[in-house]
């Protein structure tokens with residue numbers, strides 16, 4: 339692996355993560371050949387560093403004298419970036435958790451794109467998650483993609499590319515960013531002094547930034563609640579009533595519930611196909627808390643072979659639809675919805 343991707347070389351500007359090297363080199367080559375398109379769509383699982391990659395690309399495109407494959411960290415462009423005051427870079431994100439990107443924001447984007455670059459180089463826009471554009475904002479963005487300004491690069495970021503309007507997708511160069519190899523991600527986490535790295539990565543569906551964040555908030559505790567209750571509902575007869583569960587889950591938040599449930603269904607299907615090699619079992623040195631969650635997670639995934647795959651897939655489709663509705667601002671009655679999902683789940687586990 340190139341030394342360029344070690345953290346020490348240029349700590350100030352954004353440096354792509356080790357697992358992003360291939361994607362970075364391809365894009366970097368496009369920049370050198372002056373063939374970078376006016377719009378890119380960085381797509382991949384949540385928690386693998388797409389936003390960081392977008393920032394690294396913005397740094398590189400605005401640096402006045404890039405060194406080898408990265409922004410130099412010293413020129414006037416880099417200094418403005420490091421001070422968060424580069425006039426030719428703008429970022430658009432939803433104005434709060436669970437909010438949508440609004441048309442006013444895309445209007446600001448259009449105004450910015452219409453101006454001349456103040457530093458004489460390119461202008462860079464980073465916008466995401468694209469699937470959280472409301473419909474009017476998405477249509478307004480489409481106009482910018484249809485009539486690109488020559489000196490602007492739009493870097494769009496999406497966790498769920500399938501939920502992005504096809505007309506937006508088709509006007510961007512798709513840059514798929516893959517979930518990192520387990521060994522690379524574990525090494526990266528261990529370098530941050532996270533000693534139960536493998537277990538956390540396992541619980542995070544392979545997304546290293548989610549694994550890292552799990553240590554900071556309530557996520558581990560919530561995940562424990564989530565897995566334990568699913569396990570107890572999977573027993574015959576169920577060891578918990580779904581009404582009691584629904585109350586326990588209210589604090590978790592719908593988007594997190596959907597994400598974990600999809601992760602678990604996917605894991606169950608993988609497990610049921612690869613049962614013999616025990617590939618999902620985690621035998622790393624892990625602390626007691628994560629150990630108990632990982633073993634429960636493994637038990638849950640291993641129980642999946644008893645369930646009808648068609649029913650699991652049907653439930654997964656329902657969750658994906660719910661996620662799309664939520665991305666578009668739906669605000670369902672949470673206790674009722676959780677109750678409904680748990681009833682569905684009991685039908686699935688009861689039909690095994």
Ligand SMILES: [Zn+2]
Pocket residue numbers: 400401402403404409410411412413414415416417
């Ligand atoms: Zn520079």
